[in-house]
Amino acid sequence: MLTIKEIAERANVSRTTVSRVLNNSGYVSEEAKRRVLKVIEETGYIPSENAKSLRTKKTKVIGVILPKISTETSSRLVKGIDEILAKGGYQILLANTNLKPEKEIEYLKLLKSRHVDGIILSATNVNRSLIEEIYQLKIPFVTVGQYISGLANVVFDDYQAAKDMVQLLIKKGHKRIAFIGVDESDRAVGYLRKNGYYDAMKEAGLPVEDSWVQKGVFNSESGYESMKEIIEISDNRPTAVAAVTDRLAIGAMQFIQQMGLSIPEDMAFAGMGASELSRYITPSLTTIDFSMEDAGREAAALLLEQISREMNQEEIRTINYRLLERASI
Amino acid sequence: MLTIKEIAERANVSRTTVSRVLNNSGYVSEEAKRRVLKVIEETGYIPSENAKSLRTKKTKVIGVILPKISTETSSRLVKGIDEILAKGGYQILLANTNLKPEKEIEYLKLLKSRHVDGIILSATNVNRSLIEEIYQLKIPFVTVGQYISGLANVVFDDYQAAKDMVQLLIKKGHKRIAFIGVDESDRAVGYLRKNGYYDAMKEAGLPVEDSWVQKGVFNSESGYESMKEIIEISDNRPTAVAAVTDRLAIGAMQFIQQMGLSIPEDMAFAGMGASELSRYITPSLTTIDFSMEDAGREAAALLLEQISREMNQEEIRTINYRLLERASI
DNA sequence: TGTATTTGTGGAATCGATTACACATTTCCT
DNA sequence: AGGAAATGTGTAATCGATTCCACAAATACA
Numbered sequence: 001m002l003t004i005k006e007i008a009e010r011a012n013v014s015r016t017t018v019s020r021v022l023n024n025s026g027y028v029s030e031e032a033k034r035r036v037l038k039v040i041e042e043t044g045y046i047p048s049e050n051a052k053s054l055r056t057k058k059t060k061v062i063g064v065i066l067p068k069i070s071t072e073t074s075s076r077l078v079k080g081i082d083e084i085l086a087k088g089g090y091q092i093l094l095a096n097t098n099l100k101p102e103k104e105i106e107y108l109k110l111l112k113s114r115h116v117d118g119i120i121l122s123a124t125n126v127n128r129s130l131i132e133e134i135y136q137l138k139i140p141f142v143t144v145g146q147y148i149s150g151l152a153n154v155v156f157d158d159y160q161a162a163k164d165m166v167q168l169l170i171k172k173g174h175k176r177i178a179f180i181g182v183d184e185s186d187r188a189v190g191y192l193r194k195n196g197y198y199d200a201m202k203e204a205g206l207p208v209e210d211s212w213v214q215k216g217v218f219n220s221e222s223g224y225e226s227m228k229e230i231i232e233i234s235d236n237r238p239t240a241v242a243a244v245t246d247r248l249a250i251g252a253m254q255f256i257q258q259m260g261l262s263i264p265e266d267m268a269f270a271g272m273g274a275s276e277l278s279r280y281i282t283p284s285l286t287t288i289d290f291s292m293e294d295a296g297r298e299a300a301a302l303l304l305e306q307i308s309r310e311m312n313q314e315e316i317r318t319i320n321y322r323l324l325e326r327a328s329i
Numbered sequence: 330m331l332t333i334k335e336i337a338e339r340a341n342v343s344r345t346t347v348s349r350v351l352n353n354s355g356y357v358s359e360e361a362k363r364r365v366l367k368v369i370e371e372t373g374y375i376p377s378e379n380a381k382s383l384r385t386k387k388t389k390v391i392g393v394i395l396p397k398i399s400t401e402t403s404s405r406l407v408k409g410i411d412e413i414l415a416k417g418g419y420q421i422l423l424a425n426t427n428l429k430p431e432k433e434i435e436y437l438k439l440l441k442s443r444h445v446d447g448i449i450l451s452a453t454n455v456n457r458s459l460i461e462e463i464y465q466l467k468i469p470f471v472t473v474g475q476y477i478s479g480l481a482n483v484v485f486d487d488y489q490a491a492k493d494m495v496q497l498l499i500k501k502g503h504k505r506i507a508f509i510g511v512d513e514s515d516r517a518v519g520y521l522r523k524n525g526y527y528d529a530m531k532e533a534g535l536p537v538e539d540s541w542v543q544k545g546v547f548n549s550e551s552g553y554e555s556m557k558e559i560i561e562i563s564d565n566r567p568t569a570v571a572a573v574t575d576r577l578a579i580g581a582m583q584f585i586q587q588m589g590l591s592i593p594e595d596m597a598f599a600g601m602g603a604s605e606l607s608r609y610i611t612p613s614l615t616t617i618d619f620s621m622e623d624a625g626r627e628a629a630a631l632l633l634e635q636i637s638r639e640m641n642q643e644e645i646r647t648i649n650y651r652l653l654e655r656a657s658i
Numbered sequence: 659t660g661t662a663t664t665t666g667t668g669g670a671a672t673c674g675a676t677t678a679c680a681c682a683t684t685t686c687c688t
Numbered sequence: 689a690g691g692a693a694a695t696g697t698g699t700a701a702t703c704g705a706t707t708c709c710a711c712a713a714a715t716a717c718a
Contacts, residue, residue: 003704014668019706026707027666044465049442050388051704054379054673061422061443070408072399079399082425091439093390094421096411110420113378114390136373250609280579282611332674343698348676355677356695380674383703 002045011039022047053115062090062303063111063119065104069096071218072275073292077122077144080296088304090117101125105133112137118303120144125185140306142299146188152306152315154299158188161288161321162196162244165270168286169240170204172329174268177201178212178238180226180248193244193272212238216248223251231259239267240329246271246278246287253281253328268329274322283327295319331374340368351376382444391419391632392440392448394433398425400547401604402621406451406473409625417633419446430454434462441466447632449473454514469635471628475517481635481644483628487517490617490650491525491573494599497615498569499533501658503597506530507541507567509555509577522573522601541567545577552580560588568596569658575600575607575616582614582657597658603651612656624648 004022008015013032020026021036028036039045053059062085066074082092093116097103104123108130111119118140123130126146134141134151142152169177179197184190194213201208211234216222223243231237243249249271256267263269263283271278274289298317306312333351337344342361349355350365357365368374382388391414395403411421422445426432433452437459440448447469452459455475463470463480471481498506508526513519523542530537540563545551552572560566572578578600585596592598592612600607603618627646635641 001704004706005704015705016668016707017666020667023706027664029666032666046438046442048383048444048704050379050383050444051673052706054377054383054675054704055706057673059379069411070401070404075399075404078423079425082398082423086425091443092423094407094411094423096408096415109375113375114420115377115379277605277609280606281609330674333676334674344675345677345698346696349697352676356697358696361696377674380703381676383674383705384676386703 001048002043004045004047007036007039007043007045010043011035057115059115059117060090061093061114061116062300063093063095063107063114063116065095065097065107065111065119065121065123067097067099067122067124069094069098073273074122076292077296077299080293080298081120081300082296083293084297084300084304090304099124101127101130104130108133108137112139118142118307120299120303123148124189126187138312140303140312142303142306144295144299146186147316150314151312152302152317154295154302154317154319156188156290156295156319156321158192159196159199161272161290161323162193162242163200164196164323165272165286165288166197166200166242167204168323168325169242169268169270169329170200170206172240172268174238174240175206176209176212176236176238176240177206178214178230178234178241179208180214180216180223180230180241180243180252182216182218182244182248189244197242209234209236211235216251218245218247220247220251220254223248223253224255225251227252227255231255240264240269241267242270244272246273246275246285249285249287249328250277250281253285264327264329270329274324278324278326286326286329287324289322289324291319291321330377331372333374333376336365336368336372336374339372340364386444388444388446389419390422390443390445391629392422392424392436392443392445394424394426394436394440394448394450394452396426396428396451396453398423398427402602403451405621406625406628409622409627410449410629411625412622413626413629413633419633428453430456430459433459437462437466441468447471447636449628449632452477453518455516467641469632469641471632471635473624473628475515476645479641479643481631481642481646483624483631483646483648485517485619485624485648485650487521488525488528490601490619490652491522491571492529493525493652494601494615494617495526495529495571496533497652497654498571498597498599498658499529499535501569501597503567503569504535505538505541505565505567505569506535507543507559507563507570508537509543509545509552509559509570509572509581511546511573511577512544518573526571538563538565540564545580547574547576549576549580549583552577552582553584554580556581556584560584569593569598570596571599573601575602575604575614578614578616578657579606579610582610593656593658599658603653607653607655615655615658616653618651618653620648620650 008018020028095107120142122144123146144154181194182190214226216226271287274287278285278287333344337347349357424436449471451473452475473483476482510523511519543555545555600616603616607614607616
């Protein structure tokens with residue numbers, strides 16, 4: 001590998017001068033500059049970012065921690081993040097936790113050891129030890145999807161979105177509405193959306209039967225199972241189902257269709273997330289578009305702000321959502 | 330930031346000894362080791378990977394260049410790559426070209442400047458200048474999806490897959506089969522798959538009319554337009570359509586359904602890529618599963634081999650595909 | 659003309675780790 | 689007992705850049 005030293009020798013100047021040419025800083029005569037650029041051109045010299053970082057303490061790399069790498073949500077988020085970061089000359093260092101909480105702390109440390117200029121965390125379960133670890137890092141930090149006090153956050157109004165969804169079903173005339181959620185340790189998706197459901201029902205004066213409320217995980221199979229459970233144990237069969245993700249809704253729809261019932265006549269469905277699938281399945285699924293790309297862009301912009309301000313300050317940006325009314329209700 | 334020097338001072342040893350403890354190398358007395366570990370524990374010291382890399386010439390980072398960041402293909406590929414790399418303690422540095430060829434060379438240089446230990450390139454259009462740039466890099470390198478001589482490649486048998494697909498349609502009794510492809514500058518998807526189509530037809534002794542062969546880009550809208558074109562300008566309307574991606578097929582199906590025709594009775598469809606969508610749309614789409622995750626795993630494994638062998642050697646791994654016969658034919 | 663300022667350049671320290679080498683002490687083996 | 693081998697530790701060079709500082713030459717200003 002060619003180094004700045006060799007370039008300096010070949011151009012008959014000092015390393016200092018080469019560095020000045022490279023960074024367009026300080027005084028350099030046209031003559032010297034020309035010689036240096038010529039040698040760089042001829043040799044194809046590429047300066048080591050690594051050595052540079054060691055000295056300057058800036059890497060132009062942002063760590064992005066994701067709970068899962070190949071979901072539509074994640075990839076849209078990353079797309080938005082990359083869009084903004086690329087403009088600023090930053091690159092993304094990926095860290096995939098595969099939903100394992102212990103990995104989150106591990107990666108936090110790893111990213112710190114790599115001196116990333118900032119971190120964006122797309123969190124699911126937020127626990128105390130994770131939060132403490134983040135505070136200790138002292139690295140510009142932005143979370144997406146879950147609120148953590150004292151940090152910069154990009155969040156969604158999960159509560160209101162779920163409530164809107166259920167209210168739409170109510171407006172459509174449904175009175176017995178079931179709910180398929182996820183574990184409440186996921187505060188945004190599990191806890192807040194569930195509350196949105198309960199409050200919408202309560203405000204409309206509608207009763208909720210325990211058997212209508214099921215809990216699954218993030219895949220369609222568990223939506224299928226939850227639906228089955230609802231049908232099997234309910235005395236009073238619901239006429240509509242609100243699920244916290246499109247996948248859960250789609251799994252549930254499959255069960256209903258396999259029973260020979262029709263959607264939305266026998267059972268109406270609503271999901272959340274606006275997956276591509278939701279548009280193309282039959283019937284198309286009513287859902288909520290959280291615009292993950294916007295969230296990504298916002299998170300990146302917020303992070304760059306924190307970096308330029310050289311501080312970690314609480315700030316909350318709420319991303320707008322859109323309710324997409326489709327054939328499933 | 331805490332440095333190794335401070336740890337050494339606090340533990341009353343030299344930096345050398347601290348380094349030895351950190352890397353489990355050389356001779357260190359139990360006593361010294363204990364003291365060092367205690368100080369590290371107390372202070373939460375995290376060694377700088379950056380400084381380490383500068384000295385050791387290894388970063389444990391792999392650059393991954395993608396044509397587009399948020400497609401199902403890319404995200405599955407990255408998932409497979411990450412699965413293997415994470416085991417080896419490597420991380421992924423993302424580079425998204427957004428289908429702009431000039432970005433490919435730019436990122437190649439950027440990744441080199443960051444001293445990544447290896448690069449995986451998911452290429453679409455491969456041109457001479459790109460190839461030359463790659464040869465010059467002298468960094469362990471693996472391409473996915475397109476063959477480049479002299480390098481390690483993970484490829485698909487695009488030709489045979491397309492041929493199989495068309496032959497399946499022929500076996501189903503179709504004689505007039507249309508084809509929706511993409512530009513041939515994408516050798517794998519554009520050129521090879523098209524050849525597979527032509528050869529399957531020729532070998533079956535079936536004629537191909539020019540109006541049946543259309544070219545689109547990678548989205549469903551252009552599949553829609555291509556189908557429209559086929560219907561409008563064909564004297565002899567085909568009874569089946571083979572498309573080089575699921576998206577193109579899905580767009581084409583939409584046009585046919587909007588015309589009030591039914592699938593597969595009036596027109597049969599086959600796509601390629603096994604997107605999630607293909608499973609859930611109605612009717613479900615016959616397609617080819619190229620197992621991108623396998624490809625990712627294979628690419629990562631191949632790259633790690635090249636790294637450990639310290640050489641860049643031509644090697645070709647062909648990923649198996651599966652033909653998924655579904656309701657659309 | 660003499661002093662102040664601007665311009666141009668390079669020597670050498672620095673960033674935070676690893677590692678070759680030297681040296682001292684202990685243990686082993688015949 | 690006495691030399692060889694193993695164990696333990698530290699000094700200093702090194703990786704490849706940036707940057708402080710000193711200094712010389714050219715230019716401006718009074």
